[in-house]
């Protein structure tokens with residue numbers, strides 16, 4: 001098999017995704033497109049790929065990877081669907097529920113598979129918690145604690161189009177919580193703070209956030225998000241049940257310092273950012289997408305899952321804005 005895969009958007013994450021796609025044995029042709037043609041040409045030269053005008057990509061490939069800013073995902077996903085192409089798209093599909101639903105309708109009507117970039121589903125630690133929960137090793141799950149803490153904020157121009165801290169960062173935690181526990185979030189209460197650069201507040205966004213989430217079986221979860229975690233990149237999930245607790249993201253590179261005498265763990269340097277921390281997961285999710293595009297497997301992160309996570313993030317954002325608990329059913 002020799003697939004032709006296009007990568008649209010070769011910025012921060014798209015350039016990395018393009019490298020992973022180039023490394024897949026089943027991919028014979030890699031085509032790169034970007035709103036900035038010079039960026040596509042430079043990446044193509046480095047990867048031995050072909051640069052292509054955006055309008056021509058959809059007719060030149062067997063599948064597309066969409067890694068453009070969030071505000072452009074909806075339009076590009078619809079174009080891929082209309083071309084009958086399997087698509088991998090970075091999260092989220094869109095910043096609002098109505099647009100996300102319309103995109104999913106177009107995808108369903110076209111019938112080509114779509115995989116959303118929830119790479120934590122491919123992380124060994126997160127997957128092990130899911131397996132432990134499913135096997136009953138934790139007993140009855142009662143609590144979860146989730147963190148996504150970036151060491152430094154994204155570029156100022158990224159923030160107004162990001163959808164805000166809950167839809168941009170927290171959507172990974174919400175997807176992981178649903179995927180690992182197999183439960184739905186029914187109610188949330190969220191808070192946000194502006195402690196960093198003024199561009200967060202100017203965009204109506206927060207740079208620190210915390211939330212409580214109640215699941216449909218009574219499990220209580222806490223969520224913390226930060227754009228300014230001085231200790232380094234810290235992404236973890238802790239799930240506790242009546243028989244045990246499991247933690248993902250607690251490795252030798254965790255951005256933590258124990259104050260207990262004689263405890264040297266974790267001793268390694270913190271992960272510097274999202275890509276090094278999740279390199280294996282990003283690689284595995286794109287390897288899976290190549291198999292999706294080849295018709296070998298169903299999408300491991302279908303768009304309906306992204307919509308379910310978006311409902312929760314919408315509820316979180318509304319709760320923060322209105323300073324009241326919000327039921328997820330009220331935003332569906």
Ligand SMILES: NC(=O)c1ccc[n+]([C@@H]2O[C@H](COP(=O)([O-])OP(=O)(O)OC[C@H]3O[C@@H](n4cnc5c(N)ncnc54)[C@H](O)[C@@H]3O)[C@@H](O)[C@H]2O)c1
Pocket residue numbers: 008009010011012013014033034035036039054067068069070072090091092117118119158168274
């Ligand atoms: N899964 C993750 O862990 C993760 C991490 C980072 C970013 N993301 C997501 O990836 C997406 C991209 O983020 P980024 O940080 O790489 O952004 P970026 O701004 O660094 O890169 C985006 C690229 O897309 C290009 N572009 C913009 N509009 C375009 C269009 N209409 N058509 C073609 N190219 C276009 C830009 O020129 C740029 O090169 C966002 O949706 C973000 O939420 C996901």
